[in-house]
Amino acid sequence: MSPPATAAHDSAGLEPPRGGQLPARLVENPPHLEQWRQKLFDLEHVLILTPEELETYFPWVDNVYSHRSTQRYKRKTLVTRYHDCRMKGRPAGTPKSRDPARKTRQRTVRKRDLCDVKIKVTEYQAGAAAEFRDGDGGLALEAGALEALARIRDGPFWVIQRNNPAGPDGLPVKHRHTLQDSDAIKKSSAHRWLMAKQHDARRNQRPSRWRPSGDAGATARKHADAAGMTFLAASFCPFSQRVWIALEAKGLAYQYREIHPLRKPKPQLLLDANPRGLVPAISVGDWACAESPVILEYLEDLDCSVVLHPTQPRLKANCRMWIDFVSSASSPFFSFHG
């Protein structure tokens, strides 16, 4: 299992990926990911990894372990970080983060001590292979580990191993659950990053270009040139259509601008006219107005040669009631601004 060629490697200032902290570049589909995840979960043998391998694969299992402490040595060229299996739970009395920038999450209380696996992750500087082999590595190294040391030669490397390989009964301590159980409790930072990326991609998917067609297209083309009034509209939008019909009925001069209000980021032209980012909106010089019923009233005040409402008061009231009904009934299906 050799590391992917695209793996990020920034040996200067290399930090172990922790929850929420990702390496500079994440390898999205590293080869043999499932085997690596299982290997890092079981940790049956001492694993010796290059910085590339660590950066590539550890972010995919950092949900399994939670960091407990870090030990730095004055004389040795290594740093050791101790982790417990997350199923061990938070030790009683662990102070909660007071970071105001930290997102508050709904936490469900989990049972504690569901697993006793402890691991240590040690970062060795370049040239420390001999130190590891003779010192801390006094362990009987598997052939695989020896092979890894030979491969790493004099470069920096990471050693991941169980900190309590055997329990009080002398038997090897194993996770008392599966990797899938760990994933169900918390996703790894790489998984979370990938999910957020996919979510963003879906949100930013450019909506297909809507263009008014048929008679609407012909009307839009007729009003393509600049005029005193600019009408920002989406041809699919019933609220825009309502204003458009009034503009046409009254024969007013306007420039038609087709705007897709769901595009992210919202077009600046739209935001300038309506900071809520909804169509329709109209602008006249540096004045702008939004909300279709309000625009309709403005148009009515501007030009009463063709009236929009019946003049008979009761009929006018009926008409307003239906306008209000249609607005409130259809609005939820067209508003995505949350």
Ligand SMILES: N[C@@H](CCC(=O)N[C@@H](CS)C(=O)NCC(=O)O)C(=O)O
């Ligand atoms: N109450 C508004 C509703 C306008 C509206 O919901 N427009 C939709 C398009 S039909 C829109 O711009 N949606 C974009 C969004 O929700 O972000 C009006 O009557 O003008």
